[in-house]
Amino acid sequence: MDQGEQTQARCTGDHEVFKERPFPFPGNRFPEDLGAVIQRTVSDGAEPAREIIHLDDNGWLVSDGVNDWNAPGAVQVACLTHLVDLDPSVEQMATLPLGHAAYRKDAASPWTVEPFAGLED
DSSP states (O other), rough: OTTTOOOOOOOTTTTESSSOSSSSGGGGGOOOTTTEEEEEHHHTSSSOEEEEETTTOEEEEEEEESOOOSSTTEEEEHHHHHHHOOOOGGGGGGGGGGGGGEESSSTTTTOOOOOOOOOOO
8 A cells, every 4th residue: 555545444533444544643643543453352352462563565464462363353444542542552663663563471561672573474
């Protein structure tokens, strides 16, 4: 997608969602219209975010780190600010550099940041 290209997904407030926004973000906070591919277990609040990935193309992925996100219906596009509402510690990852991933054991654990090696098949 081109910089700021619209997706079909919407977030709370019925506004446009974008795959990427200019990075770094103002105030080190996720823009309200920034979307990500997010595992449903995380966006529904059933599991905490345990993996947040900022791809080299400026896209974002969020996983619970335990369930298969390749399963049918396992992911959706949603706003990252939705996750911040569920778990304010996610906002810390707004400064995650391109090509890096953050990992943690559970919602109470600190984030560990490292270069992202790529997705497993």
